[in-house]
Amino acid sequence: MTPLEPRGPVIAExxxxxxxxxxxxxxxxxxxxxxxxxxxxxxxxxxxxxxxMALISIGVLVLLFVLCFGADIFxxxxxxxxxxxxxxxxxxxxxxxxxxxGTDELGRDVLSRILYAGQISLKIGLAVAxxxxxxxxxxxxxxxxxxxxxxxxxxxxxxxxxxVPQIAILAIAxxxxxxxxxxxxxxxxxxxxMYEARVVRGQILSLKEKExxxxxxxxxxxxxxxxxxxxxxxxxxxxxxxxxxxxxxxxITESTLSFLGFGVQPPKTSWxxxxxxxxxxxxxxxxxxxxxxxxxxxxxxxxxxxLGDGLRDAFDPQSSH
Amino acid sequence: MSDAPLLEVDDLRVEFxxxxxxxxxxxxxxxxxxxxxxxxxxxxxxxGKTVTALAILGLLPKKTTVTGSAKWRGRELIGLGDKELxxxxxxxxxxxxxxxxxSFNPVFTIGxxxxxxxxxxxxxxxxxxxxxxVELLDLVGIPNPRQRADQYPHEFSGGMRQRAMIAMALANDxxxxxxxxxxxxxxxxxxxxxxxxxxxxxxxxxxxxxxITHDLGxxxxxxxxxxxxxxxxHIETGPVDQIFYEPRHPYTLGLxxxxxxxxxxxxxxxxxxxTGQPPSLIERPPGCTFHPRCEFARLPxxxxxxxxxxxxxxxxxxxxCHFSEGLVGLTPExxxxxxxx
Amino acid sequence: MLTYVARRVxxxxxxxxxASFLLFVFVRATFDPxxxxxxxxxxQAVQRERERLGLDxxxxxxxVKWLGDFVQGDFGHSERTRESVSTMxxxxxxYTVQLIFWGVVVSAxxxxxxxxxxxxRQYSKLDYTFTGLAFLGLAMPPFxxxxxxxxxxxxxxxxxxxLSEPIFPTIGxxxxxxxxxxxxxxxxxxxxxMTLTVQIIASWSRYQRASMLDVMxxxxxxxxxxxxxxxxxxxxxxxxxxxxxxxxxxxxLDIGAVFxxxxxxxxxxxxxxxxxxxxxxxxxxxxxxLEAWFVVSALFIILFNLIADVLYGVLxxxxxxx
Numbered sequence: 001m002t003p004l005e006p007r008g009p010v011i012a013e014x015x016x017x018x019x020x021x022x023x024x025x026x027x028x029x030x031x032x033x034x035x036x037x038x039x040x041x042x043x044x045x046x047x048x049x050x051x052x053m054a055l056i057s058i059g060v061l062v063l064l065f066v067l068c069f070g071a072d073i074f075x076x077x078x079x080x081x082x083x084x085x086x087x088x089x090x091x092x093x094x095x096x097x098x099x100x101x102g103t104d105e106l107g108r109d110v111l112s113r114i115l116y117a118g119q120i121s122l123k124i125g126l127a128v129a130x131x132x133x134x135x136x137x138x139x140x141x142x143x144x145x146x147x148x149x150x151x152x153x154x155x156x157x158x159x160x161x162x163x164v165p166q167i168a169i170l171a172i173a174x175x176x177x178x179x180x181x182x183x184x185x186x187x188x189x190x191x192x193x194m195y196e197a198r199v200v201r202g203q204i205l206s207l208k209e210k211e212x213x214x215x216x217x218x219x220x221x222x223x224x225x226x227x228x229x230x231x232x233x234x235x236x237x238x239x240x241x242x243x244x245x246x247x248x249x250x251x252i253t254e255s256t257l258s259f260l261g262f263g264v265q266p267p268k269t270s271w272x273x274x275x276x277x278x279x280x281x282x283x284x285x286x287x288x289x290x291x292x293x294x295x296x297x298x299x300x301x302x303x304x305x306x307l308g309d310g311l312r313d314a315f316d317p318q319s320s321h
Numbered sequence: 322m323s324d325a326p327l328l329e330v331d332d333l334r335v336e337f338x339x340x341x342x343x344x345x346x347x348x349x350x351x352x353x354x355x356x357x358x359x360x361x362x363x364x365x366x367x368x369g370k371t372v373t374a375l376a377i378l379g380l381l382p383k384k385t386t387v388t389g390s391a392k393w394r395g396r397e398l399i400g401l402g403d404k405e406l407x408x409x410x411x412x413x414x415x416x417x418x419x420x421x422x423x424s425f426n427p428v429f430t431i432g433x434x435x436x437x438x439x440x441x442x443x444x445x446x447x448x449x450x451x452x453x454x455v456e457l458l459d460l461v462g463i464p465n466p467r468q469r470a471d472q473y474p475h476e477f478s479g480g481m482r483q484r485a486m487i488a489m490a491l492a493n494d495x496x497x498x499x500x501x502x503x504x505x506x507x508x509x510x511x512x513x514x515x516x517x518x519x520x521x522x523x524x525x526x527x528x529x530x531x532x533i534t535h536d537l538g539x540x541x542x543x544x545x546x547x548x549x550x551x552x553x554x555h556i557e558t559g560p561v562d563q564i565f566y567e568p569r570h571p572y573t574l575g576l577x578x579x580x581x582x583x584x585x586x587x588x589x590x591x592x593x594x595x596t597g598q599p600p601s602l603i604e605r606p607p608g609c610t611f612h613p614r615c616e617f618a619r620l621p622x623x624x625x626x627x628x629x630x631x632x633x634x635x636x637x638x639x640x641x642c643h644f645s646e647g648l649v650g651l652t653p654e655x656x657x658x659x660x661x662x
Numbered sequence: 663m664l665t666y667v668a669r670r671v672x673x674x675x676x677x678x679x680x681a682s683f684l685l686f687v688f689v690r691a692t693f694d695p696x697x698x699x700x701x702x703x704x705x706q707a708v709q710r711e712r713e714r715l716g717l718d719x720x721x722x723x724x725x726v727k728w729l730g731d732f733v734q735g736d737f738g739h740s741e742r743t744r745e746s747v748s749t750m751x752x753x754x755x756x757y758t759v760q761l762i763f764w765g766v767v768v769s770a771x772x773x774x775x776x777x778x779x780x781x782x783r784q785y786s787k788l789d790y791t792f793t794g795l796a797f798l799g800l801a802m803p804p805f806x807x808x809x810x811x812x813x814x815x816x817x818x819x820x821x822x823x824x825l826s827e828p829i830f831p832t833i834g835x836x837x838x839x840x841x842x843x844x845x846x847x848x849x850x851x852x853x854x855x856m857t858l859t860v861q862i863i864a865s866w867s868r869y870q871r872a873s874m875l876d877v878m879x880x881x882x883x884x885x886x887x888x889x890x891x892x893x894x895x896x897x898x899x900x901x902x903x904x905x906x907x908x909x910x911x912x913x914x915l916d917i918g919a920v921f922x923x924x925x926x927x928x929x930x931x932x933x934x935x936x937x938x939x940x941x942x943x944x945x946x947x948x949x950x951x952l953e954a955w956f957v958v959s960a961l962f963i964i965l966f967n968l969i970a971d972v973l974y975g976v977l978x979x980x981x982x983x984x
Contacts, residue, residue, distance in 0.1 A: 175692075260805075260926070261945075275805070282817055283816075403893050411888060411889030416885075428977065438890070441895075492889075
């Protein structure tokens with residue numbers, strides 16, 4: 001392939017002294033090798049720092065985490081056992097100086113509720129990503145490296161999941177296992193790991209034929225050692241990118257399930273079930289209840305996706321279209 | 322037709338901006354191509370041969386900076402837009418690309434792609450167009466051209482594809498055919514066949530050919546003149562015999578010495594190797610760009626400080642070396658022996 | 663071409679069989695329709711109900727019987743409505759097919775247009791705008807987008823401008839007494855189709871842009887330009903034709919997600935389609951309907967994948983002739 005457009009430098013693998021920076025040129029003609037003493041990490045960092053949206057996103061995410069998990073300190077209204085103090089006499093009022101995002105039908109401050117609900121939404125997002133990445137990486141690595149039965153099993157299983165509407169399976173599973181946050185996490189991770197596994201499998205499959213793996217095999221390294229020492233470090237990029245994106249996917253999916261009535265149940269609050277509650281107010285003067293929890297999801301997912309985008313560009317400059 | 326040469330390139334310069342700096346792919350080259358002439362352009366990959374060809378036809382990416390001049394029958398091409406260049410492309414100047422598999426569109430038949438080359442320049446009935454396609458395929462020696470025209474690129478063998486590529490370039494009888502490494506992707510036997518096709522066509526149509534290659538052996542039999550490129554510059558130009566028998570630049574000499582020869586006994590001699598790597602096009606070596614690899618360089622003065630000009634060493638033979646006089650009489654064999662010792 | 667299609671069809675049959683078996687087991691294992699009878703004073707009630715539903719037999723035997731009935735078009739009777747499940751599903755599919763058809767057509771056209779534009783004017787203002795919108799579209803839960811659209815494009819304007827009826831109705835696909843393809847239908851379609859497609863358009867347009875950029879930097883595009891083909895024709899004939907090939911793959915992979923999106927869309931806009939049917943059956947624990955629902959959905963998705971495969975073969979001679 002001869003790209004017509006000069007792109008960023010490509011890192012050549014396995015040069016201990018300094019990586020080779022190759023400039024893919026126009027018409028395959030300006031291919032030129034320059035030795036530059038730069039570590040992979042430094043290249044990664046340099047490219048990541050150039051992704052402005054990803055840097056802003058990190059800031060936004062840190063802020064969100066601090067505000068949500070420090071809700072006891074930052075929330076304008078104190079929490080009670082059920083979450084946030086109620087003021088039934090106040091009832092629902094629109095956004096004002098006292099209640100920036102207004103109050104809901106029970107007189108609860110929406111901003112405070114969003115911060116507390118964020119704890120659950122973020123926790124679910126992170127836990128699902130972590131769990132599915134762990135399981136997915138292990139299964140994917142085994143499938144990709146060992147092949148045969150595990151690989152066939154994985155591929156057929158994912159084939160099956162592709163022909164069934166996923167949200168339907170998730171809804172049924174949650175209806176059966178109950179709507180606690182731990183079951184939400186397990187059920188979501190129970191489906192999401194397959195995406196991770198497919199990604200890791202694909203990467204491992206293509207890497208395993210490379211010369212440096214042949215070399216390791218020839219020098220007598222055990223399979224486990226090859227996978228852990230040689231293969232996984234080389235697929236860490238796609239794994240991390242996918243893990244990041246599955247945080248976003250988990251938050252969106254949880255909110256969707258909550259909206260349908262199959263997610264976290266009151267008195268526990270997630271952004272999804274705040275919205276589920278607000279859905280009844282479309283077309284009424286209380287439509288403002290619809291805006292803020294949705295914006296919280298939008299902001300979080302947007303930041304996570306931009307972060308993933310930045311990671312992808314930094315790991316693999318070729319993909320940065 | 323005016324008296325101006327077919328193609329006259331003057332101080333052509335091509336620069337790409339990359340993350341690591343500005344790449345000067347072509348660094349101020351000048352040359353002409355006359356009517357009915359075959360010009361061989363020789364150099365390692367990265368020396369700017371292909372970029373030169375693409376720059377002339379405005380086929381480089383938009384972000385590329387092209388300066389200098391390239392006149393086609395006296396008309397300036399550099400700076401023209403796609404619209405003005407289109408009538409020229411494929412009609413007067415046609416290119417045969419290196420990798421025919423990648424250069425044919427995989428989803429259209431060979432015949433339709435050749436037909437399109439005619440169609441975009443001429444009003445032609447589809448029946449006549451199809452006849453012309455068959456005729457062209459036949460001309461480049463493709464058997465069963467009528468059936469072959471309806472096949473897709475992936476159904477052709479490598480050599481066949483390259484011939485079809487040549488047929489497509491010939492579709493409108495161009496005045497200049499630029500063949501960019503037309504044989505590089507092929508086996509040695511196929512290389513010879515494709516070269517033979519080119520020669521036959523040149524003899525028949527009398528069109529000019531600019532044959533770009535990294536292999537001096539390829540141009541030996543077919544070119545009238547040769548331009549040797551190194552790191553974006555012409556370092557030696559001249560008639561084919563003078564380049565082969567009286568090279569006046571150490572790089573040319575090195576290329577000749579590294580050429581396996583079947584016509585002379587070499588007594589199991591090892592082939593010559595030009596040591597080192599081609600230079601970075603971002604930070605090119607000062608002075609003569611070839612000096613870090615040159616066996617004859619006098620350092621630091623003048624080779625690492627002064628850029629040698631491309632000067633006439635014989636009538637119509639030019640070389641860019643401070644010591645081109647000193648190379649008189651030096652043969653590739655001597656160079657080989659020197660490296661063995 | 664014919665053998666290629668035949669091969670795809672043959673491959674889908676075992677997949678569908680295995681999928682229906684697993685779904686059958688999944689549904690039977692998760693729901694016990696006799697739970698509500700436990701409290702019955704008649705100690706035989708549960709047992710009688712189990713026998714009536716065939717639950718006393720081993721699961722494989724249940725499946726074979728069910729499958730036999732299914733292929734003959736007998737999907738059983740709904741526990742919830744006592745109606746024939748096949749009638750219910752056919753009725754629901756009528757609505758769902760309309761939404762999917764418009765959803766896929768609208769998504770594909772918009773995504774291709776955006777993708778082609780963004781790729782040919784890379785880094786232009788509009789390209790950046792489309793990129794930003796795509797990120798927003800991907801980050802937005804579709805149900806929230808649907809509710810917002812309802813509030814801001816339907817209920818909102820109705821109140822603000824004091825209209826007698828909303829510009830875009832939010833219930834069903836027709837007003838009462840209306841039918842056929844008319845203005846009323848199109849007005850009803852706008853919001854559900856928007857909700858169904860927002861994420862899809864965002865994702866496909868990004869994909870189309872990337873694939874178009876990739877194609878436009880390939881050698882054969884350079885060849886086309888080198889032989890004097892005008893830029894428009896290079897983009898639309900040589901570029902687009904090749905860039906559609908990977909998009910077709912993505913479209914076929916995403917159709918399951920589109921189907922899932924129906925559950926949300928149909929709930930928000932009260933469309934009595936497959937999504938709605940699933941939702942109601944799930945809440946009731948109507949296993950007979952759920953089983954048929956899953957298998958019909960899988961059939962539908964496989965059929966769509968098959969269409970995509972054929973399209974793929976039409977677009978790419980290398981696949982067709984392999």
